[in-house]
Amino acid sequence: MIKRHCAADEWFELLHVLNFDSVRRRMSVIVRSSSGERLLFCKGADSSIFPRIVSGKVEQVKARVEQNAVEGLRTLCVAYRRLSEAEYQEASLRLDEAKLALQDREQRLAQAYDVIERELVLLGATAVEDRLQEKAADTIESLHKAGMKVWVLTGDKMETAAATCYASKLFRRSTQILELTKKRTEEQSLHDVLLELDRLVLRQRSMSGLSVDCLDFGLIIDGATLSAVLKANQEGAASCNYREIFLEISRNCSAVLCCRMAPLQKAQVRERQVRELQIVKLIKASKEHPITLAIGDGANDVSMILEAHVGIGIMGKEGRQAARNSDYAIPKFKHLKKMLLVHGHYYYIRIAELVQYFFYKNVCFIFPQFLYQFFCGFSQQPLYDTAYLTLYNISFTSLPILLFSLVEQHVGVDALQRDPSLYRDVRKNSLLRWPVFLYWTCLGVFDAVVFFFGAYFLFDNTTFTSNGQLALDTHHWTWINHFVIWGSLLFYVIFSLLWGGIIWPFLNYQRMYYVFMQMLSSGPAWLSIILLVTVSLLPDVIKKVLCRAMCPTATERAQVRPRRASRSRNVFL
Structure with missing residues (x-):
């Protein structure tokens, strides 16, 4: 139901729900209006919505989304599509067949969603403030002083995640940020970017004479670039070992931000079926063999929590899946300090x-x-x-x-x-x-x-x-x-x-x-x-x-x- 201040309320009948998943980064509903018209409403991350848009104020909304992300707000884009009777019947048949499949059900549902969620019309975007928990910044600062390397793995946009890192004191104003993102690798080759960052870190370390713990570097890497780094290393596409260079750069950074991450990238280094090396096992398999601790509060964090040496789940509003699959469960993030x-x-x-x-x-x-x-x-x-x-x-x-x-x-x-x-x-x-x-x-x-x-x-x-x-x-x-x-x-x-x-x-x-x-x-x-x-x-x-x-x-x-x-x-x- 849609409530309007100056007109009568409008009612919609819910016909189908295309559930959210972290691979698509969106969800949709198919509804029927009181006039009998069938509509598909879709919401999701800007990176998953914009490629499917065929009309609307795309550039204007993109600019607004970028501005909101820089301010640390979490953004979602909303779009819709009108379905004819034939299109609705075809979509309904695809969904029913996928839901009743005894084998490869998830794959068939994903294929059906991909066919239905296309040719969308952009409606706009939303932005909400996702406030940090009480004393979260103090906790992260204390972990840094204790000599722990903090990695933030998130599916947020780079701008939103970076603003959150500054607010939580993971990055300080004096921190020198190193970017390893898709935008930069499009301008330079991946090989050149990695070697340039590695030389910069080693030169700064040799000039200052400080230990690794005293260097104030922060690394930002997105999921696409991480997959490219590890995939190139796995296939032997370059003469140098990209994974070792990436780990060397990360080792000299006080904090690492991995944005636009999928849950599988959070959890494992290597997935044989999709040939992706992933974060937690990557760190565990490094030369120093550090003890890893993963903490999260949502279902998307379960794979990461299970893979780390110590898994901690926060009992939050997003359910208790993380807490149930963890070694320790805590009510709030601030309790991690004690x-x-x-x-x-x-x-x-x-x-x-x-x-x-x-x-x-x-x-x-x-x-x-x-x-x-x-x-x-x-x-x-x-x-x-x-x-x-x-x-x-x-x-x-x-x-x-x-x-x-x-x-x-x-x-x-x-x-x-x-x-x-x-x-x-x-x-x-x-x-x-x-x-x-x-x-x-x-x-x-x-x-x-x-x-x-x-x-x-x-x-x-x-x-x-x-x-x-x-x-x-x-x-x-x-x-x-x-x-x-x-x-x-x-x-x-x-x-x-x-x-x-x-x-x-x-x-x-x-x-x-x-x-x-x-x-x-x-x-x-x-x-x-x-x-x-x-x-x-x-x-x-x-x-x-x-x-x-x-x-x-x-x-x-x-x-x-x-x-x-x-x-x-x-x-x-």
């Missing part, structure tokens, strides 16, 4: 420490058994009682590190949100690399050697060392941490007293009978325990002190600020 910079930071630290600590404490516990074989004639006699072998990982040392991996906060939440650059300290899997693993392994070997040879005539007691090492690494102390760490040590003492102080009837022999009590009654044994624990923890203490004094990381500097602030408050109080 999710990555706080929770992502925390859980990487926790998991990395958990993995390294499990290796450390087992090396610390088992290596003395290896050394003991040199003193027992390789008779395969165990150094430890079977009860201690069983309970070491289960009861004596497991709970403290498991709690650490759940509640540790090496830096406060406010500090991580206030200073996104702290995220750079944990980028590129920095805490699970070989140097860090070798450090923990050597530390475990050192502690094992110290306790074995230092306590040659005493029982090896690595429980104190393992839990003491974890106490050094804990920054966020709660009553649960105190309870678990010191409780594990207390449990070890109580268990040793009970295990060695009572004659258990179900044991044929007791190797540890009264041994622990005898050790506790010896003054030299107490001094040896204190000395050996101190010596074993000393290397890590020295390393932490020297690193913080000589070359502290941003995270270590952030850990010091709250303490200084609290001291200054105490002085004023």
Whole structure:
């Protein structure tokens, strides 16, 4: 129904709906007016409507659409076509046959739509403001400061997408924009444009002497040019590798805008049927093999979300398809900041420490058994009682590190949100690399050697060392941490007293009978325990002190600020 202010309302009967799809970039309806006339109304992107126009104020509408796009408005063009009785019957028959097809239904529908949506008369264009979500600009700026490369994949016009990027602070006024668009490749060959941009980026980098993260370039590429770049590379049409040049240019840019993208181009690098290389797999397959995260809120983003290492769906007005197919779902885009910079930071630290600590404490516990074989004639006699072998990982040392991996906060939440650059300290899997693993392994070997040879005539007691090492690494102390760490040590003492102080009837022999009590009654044994624990923890203490004094990381500097602030408050109080 059409409501008019100065005339009677006009009613239309809906006959057919030609549904929207992202390949056609348009949708149509066939209606019948009250006078019996049949009309086709079509709306869609200007790039899909204008080629099918046969009459109307095309140039005037084009100029208006371009102006609205530069202002950041999302535009749609509207056109119509009058259908004769014969044309309507033919169109209706095509649509019914395509809908009833058992094979290739989508392809037949697309062919029917293509035949019907032609010879259109341009009515005009619409422009709406698609406002950014609350704090979207602040979130994108924080991700950039954290060292993340942000790629925007959109189906919007280049002008609309660029205006949105400036509004969201993805591009700044100082950003040097590099264009790789169809308009430019029509003026120059694709080969020349790629090499020119590559030389420009490398020359600027060599002249400034800055790292890749400090370069302020922004790349804009449209879907047609991207397909041409990757298709030429795939077919071997040029002597140079277009894909590698494109990735090198992108790697030196702080942000990349891909406009006029189809959903398949968002998702995969290679589609064998259509021979198109696509974005997310392209990035994953690059030399650096970066971790990719895709975030979207619509059905068109599902393929991209599924392909990325981490997929995040926003529960928005466009449905919940993205949220249902994602690894994580969030209500608004602004929540991405806390999710990555706080929770992502925390859980990487926790998991990395958990993995390294499990290796450390087992090396610390088992290596003395290896050394003991040199003193027992390789008779395969165990150094430890079977009860201690069983309970070491289960009861004596497991709970403290498991709690650490759940509640540790090496830096406060406010500090991580206030200073996104702290995220750079944990980028590129920095805490699970070989140097860090070798450090923990050597530390475990050192502690094992110290306790074995230092306590040659005493029982090896690595429980104190393992839990003491974890106490050094804990920054966020709660009553649960105190309870678990010191409780594990207390449990070890109580268990040793009970295990060695009572004659258990179900044991044929007791190797540890009264041994622990005898050790506790010896003054030299107490001094040896204190000395050996101190010596074993000393290397890590020295390393932490020297690193913080000589070359502290941003995270270590952030850990010091709250303490200084609290001291200054105490002085004023």
